[in-house]
Each structure stands twice: as structure tokens, then as C-alpha cells.
Amino acid sequence: MNYRFEASRKEVSTFTNQELREQFLVEQLFESNQIHLCYSAYDRMIVGGAMPVLGEINLPNPEKLKANYFLERRELGIINVGGPGVVKADGQNYEISKLSAVYLGKGTQQVSFSSVSADNPALFYLLSSPAHATHPNEKLDRENVVTVTVGSLENSNHRTIYKYIHQEGIQSCQLVMGLTILEPGSVWNTMPAHVHDRRMEVYLYFDVKPGQAVLHLMGEPQETKHIWVKNHQAVISPPWSIHSGAGTQNYSFIWGMAGENKDYTDMDFSEISELR
Numbered sequence: 126m127n128y129r130f131e132a133s134r135k136e137v138s139t140f141t142n143q144e145l146r147e148q149f150l151v152e153q154l155f156e157s158n159q160i161h162l163c164y165s166a167y168d169r170m171i172v173g174g175a176m177p178v179l180g181e182i183n184l185p186n187p188e189k190l191k192a193n194y195f196l197e198r199r200e201l202g203i204i205n206v207g208g209p210g211v212v213k214a215d216g217q218n219y220e221i222s223k224l225s226a227v228y229l230g231k232g233t234q235q236v237s238f239s240s241v242s243a244d245n246p247a248l249f250y251l252l253s254s255p256a257h258a259t260h261p262n263e264k265l266d267r268e269n270v271v272t273v274t275v276g277s278l279e280n281s282n283h284r285t286i287y288k289y290i291h292q293e294g295i296q297s298c299q300l301v302m303g304l305t306i307l308e309p310g311s312v313w314n315t316m317p318a319h320v321h322d323r324r325m326e327v328y329l330y331f332d333v334k335p336g337q338a339v340l341h342l343m344g345e346p347q348e349t350k351h352i353w354v355k356n357h358q359a360v361i362s363p364p365w366s367i368h369s370g371a372g373t374q375n376y377s378f379i380w381g382m383a384g385e386n387k388d389y390t391d392m393d394f395s396e397i398s399e400l401r
């Protein structure tokens with residue numbers, strides 16, 4: 126498991142593009158028969174990807190956690206962005222196809238991942254935050270997810286937000302998780318941009334078509350920086366940073382947060398005219 130320390134706002138404002146990428150971009154999450162994990166000091170969020178092809182891969186117990194097992198003091202949200210796959214948790218199988226999810230609560234001891242077919246492997250995206258209580262393990266199929274359509278083609282930001290783990294959905298301690306799908310012709314996400322000092326956030330860009338990319342914006346609203354992000358890469362967003370992007374074509378992304386509250390609407394927006 127890779128470990129990312131925090132960086133100060135002042136420091137980030139002086140970063141070169143390479144330093145920004147080393148600090149905030151998670152370049153590789155999905156590799157055949159591997160699990161990649163990255164521990165962020167911001168709200169102790171762990172970002173990961175599991176890509177089982179042949180057989181099962183187990184969720185490891187990284188030494189850094191000093192725990193008896195991964196979910197001893199944590200909860201985990203899983204969304205599949207690949208082919209159909211199975212999440213096995215303490216003997217229970219949850220089969221999930223693309224864009225379906227599983228929540229695993231604190232105390233779940235054995236977790237493993239497998240694909241239904243090696244020709245079309247599952248890509249399990251993982252977000253885990255510290256947990257103080259146990260909420261039940263639960264699967265959520267894509268068809269049953271609460272959605273809200275926002276933006277407009279005129280503003281190049283017509284998109285549908287799918288909320289999976291949130292106050293009115295799957296219950297958790299602090300994890301909030303969902304995804305957003307942009308309509309063809311719409312390229313802007315999260316514009317007007319916002320910050321939420323009370324929560325950090327992570328974006329995983331997916332369904333970015335071959336040869337396309339997303340220009341992700343971060344930093345304080347008056348001190349923005351950019352990172353070019355490819356398909357299946359994630360960006361860590363500190364609580365003081367905006368997190369917004371424009372693609373060279375439409376795309377989708379998974380957003381996930383942890384911190385002080387789980388109130389999705391607790392955002393401090395910046396006027397577009399005030400961004401610098």
C-alpha cells in the first residue's frame with residue numbers, strides 16, 4: 126500500500142505539474158490479478174482498485190493499518206466499473222455488474238474479489254474510511270440507485286448524479302459515495318466549482334474514451350492548478366481544494382468523500398467569475 130502525506134495550501138500553490146501529480150494523482154489502480162491501494166492522510170481515506178482475472182484476490186491486511194484485518198476499524202465502498210464480478214464477504218457472495226455497488230461494514234473479516242468471466246474482467250473501485258460503528262453489508266444494483274439530473278447542454282455540463290452511499294441511501298459511518306455520468310456533448314463536471322472544508326474527496330475518472338482525457342482542476346478557488354487525467358486514474362482532493370474537470374469528450378467519474386459530515390449539499394460554491 127502506497128502512502129500519501131498531506132500537503133499545505135501554500136506548498137501546493139508552488140508545485141510543478143510533476144509534483145502535483147506525485148502528490149494527488151493515483152495513476153494505476155487496475156492491474157490484472159492485483160489490488161492496488163493508496164492511503165491518503167486526508168481523512169485517512171484509502172483508494173484502491175482490484176482487477177481479478179483468474180481466480181480470487183483477497184483484500185490484504187496492510188502492515189500500515191496495524192490491524193488484525195482490513196475492516197477491523199474501517200468501512201468499504203465498492204463500485205464495479207468493469208465486467209460482472211463477485212465480491213465475497215465473510216462467506217456471502219454479492220454478484221455485481223457494471224455500476225452496481227457493495228458496502229461492507231466494520232468487522233467484516235474476509236473479503237475477496239473475482240470476475241465472472243476472464244474475458245471481461247470486473248474492475249472493483251474501492252474507497253475505505255475509518256469507522257466507529259458497524260453498518261450492515263449491502264449490495265445496491267444500478268437500477269435502484271437514486272439519481273438527480275443537473276446542468277444543461279448549453280453549459281456543457283448536462284449530467285446525472287447517482288448516489289449510492291449517502292444519508293438517504295446505504296448507511297455508513299462517514300463514507301459518502303456515488304458517480305456522475307455526463308451526456309454526450311457535455312464535458313464539465315462540478316462547475317460552478319465548490320469546496321467542503323469538512324470533507325476530503327476523491328474522483329475516479331472512468332469511461333474516458335480511447336485517446337481522450339480529462340483536465341482536472343484543483344487548488345484553492347483563487348489559486349487553481351490542473352492535472353491531465355487518463356481513464357481509470359483517480360485524483361485526491363484536499364478539503365480546501367476545488368475538484369472539477371473538463372473532458373475532451375464526455376466521460377463518467379466516481380466521487381467519494383469522508384470527514385466531518387455526510388451532508389451531500391454541504392458545499393461552498395465559488396462564482397465562476399471569481400475563479401483564478
Ligand SMILES: O=C[C@H](O)[C@@H](O)CC(=O)C(=O)O
Nearest residue numbers: 284286304305314315316380
Ligand atoms: O461533493 C460532491 C461532489 O463533488 C460530486 O458529487 C459533484 C458531481 O458529481 C458533479 O457535480 O458532477
Ligand SMILES: [Zn+2]
Nearest residue numbers: 319321326368
Ligand atoms: Zn465535492
